Amino acid sequence: MPWPTLNDPVHDSQRLFRQLLAAMSEPGTRYTLDAPQPPDGEIGPALWGTLLTLCDLDTRVWLAPEWDTAALREALALHTGSRVTECAEEADFALVTPDTMGKGPDFSLGSDEYPDRSTTLLVVLDDLEGAEEWRLSGPGIADCRVLGLGAAARPLMARLIANQNHFPRGLDTILTCGARLAAIPRSTRIEEGA
Amino acid sequence: MNGYNFAYLDEQTKRMIRRALLKAVAIPGYQVPFGGREMPMPYGWGTGGMQLTASILGAGDVLKVIDQGADDTTNAVSIRAFFERVAGVETTTATGTANVIQTRHRIPEAPLAPDQILVFQVPIPEPLRFIEPSEQETRLMHALEEYGVMQVKLYEDIARYGHIATTYAYPVKVDGRYVMDPSPIPKFDNPKLHQSDALMLFGAGREKRLYAIPPYTRVESLDFEDHPFEIQRWDESCALCGSRESFLDEVITDDAGGRMFVCSDTDYCLTRRGELA
Numbered sequence: 001m002p003w004p005t006l007n008d009p010v011h012d013s014q015r016l017f018r019q020l021l022a023a024m025s026e027p028g029t030r031y032t033l034d035a036p037q038p039p040d041g042e043i044g045p046a047l048w049g050t051l052l053t054l055c056d057l058d059t060r061v062w063l064a065p066e067w068d069t070a071a072l073r074e075a076l077a078l079h080t081g082s083r084v085t086e087c088a089e090e091a092d093f094a095l096v097t098p099d100t101m102g103k104g105p106d107f108s109l110g111s112d113e114y115p116d117r118s119t120t121l122l123v124v125l126d127d128l129e130g131a132e133e134w135r136l137s138g139p140g141i142a143d144c145r146v147l148g149l150g151a152a153a154r155p156l157m158a159r160l161i162a163n164q165n166h167f168p169r170g171l172d173t174i175l176t177c178g179a180r181l182a183a184i185p186r187s188t189r190i191e192e193g194a
Numbered sequence: 195m196n197g198y199n200f201a202y203l204d205e206q207t208k209r210m211i212r213r214a215l216l217k218a219v220a221i222p223g224y225q226v227p228f229g230g231r232e233m234p235m236p237y238g239w240g241t242g243g244m245q246l247t248a249s250i251l252g253a254g255d256v257l258k259v260i261d262q263g264a265d266d267t268t269n270a271v272s273i274r275a276f277f278e279r280v281a282g283v284e285t286t287t288a289t290g291t292a293n294v295i296q297t298r299h300r301i302p303e304a305p306l307a308p309d310q311i312l313v314f315q316v317p318i319p320e321p322l323r324f325i326e327p328s329e330q331e332t333r334l335m336h337a338l339e340e341y342g343v344m345q346v347k348l349y350e351d352i353a354r355y356g357h358i359a360t361t362y363a364y365p366v367k368v369d370g371r372y373v374m375d376p377s378p379i380p381k382f383d384n385p386k387l388h389q390s391d392a393l394m395l396f397g398a399g400r401e402k403r404l405y406a407i408p409p410y411t412r413v414e415s416l417d418f419e420d421h422p423f424e425i426q427r428w429d430e431s432c433a434l435c436g437s438r439e440s441f442l443d444e445v446i447t448d449d450a451g452g453r454m455f456v457c458s459d460t461d462y463c464l465t466r467r468g469e470l471a
Contacts, residue, residue, distance in 0.1 A: 014252045024219045025408045112337035116217040116226045140408035172220040185220030
């Protein structure tokens, strides 16, 4: 069955982009995306909507083995035209799980001169409302913001805390679960506990 | 919409700019190169700001455009008419009712709200350009955080004039890392960049660079302990609305030395006059 795409590509992608822009501007704030739902067992609408909004023939996408299905590859090629790459360092976007980050593929952090040439992580999470609390501060956050995530997110968060040492190089992260997402750009300072 | 895509730019160009904008927000104050397109107006008229506005604008947005604070100057009127025509969006002159405000060289006097986005038109995005003409060198200077030369430039002002003489495009440091050109806004507006409620995006069309300050970000104007940063002050008040807090323009009224001071922000001034009348 072919995957669904945006009903109105121009205005739907604009609406989704503004939510992504708001999410990136206010790290740790959750947004619910009204985006098409891929078939059961595949990625959620927030992640699919993000891919449809940001990917095209100029972008390369890296897929974690557990989400690398023929259906997703076909849908990406059909609806976005973006290329799937096996080389983590080449990826503009990487579809990952917290476990992937524990295993440590070398995604691009950008260079000191061009820190923008880095991979954006698109993370599939089991929940975006967990009991383990992370305290976020930095640009986009008035004082501090507490983001609760499941225990499974731990290897990812450990990697993102280490990420801060490379600033301005680094990974930007969009966390997704079903139709919801939140972002943690590299500028965000993360501490464990509320 | 006469055969144009919504908001003039094609979708692939918008996606390219949108990806660059997300990176710009993630690295506050860093200039992201983007594939700037030719717009139906000359460089220097706000082509960078327009490309950003076109990439973020939605059918439900309300757009305000100002030029030096005024809604009724040529640049502002033209850009507003352009987006009315190619995007069919509602436009306004009221700061409070706009979602997206494109600006040339001012930040509105009325405080901005969290859901508003301010888009700046930037002529020369590189604050170090007048000191170091090579792009390769300035990029390296940013990478190494080598900003001493900027302090030397401000010091030379003090040595020559006894005070820092830079009055507009006054350099700032964003979140303690990148030195950034806030575009040629008067230094009067610099404090409004600090911990702003609204997202601020900067676009330079000729130089093909864009950058951003997310809301609630630390933005410091460069200065010295013994010569702290100060904004402009006037002895006069606005001749029309009487404001003592706003940025004033000096207007020559005749050829016999007559002059008056009026608010540069027309919406602010008109609102005050409406309330006072």
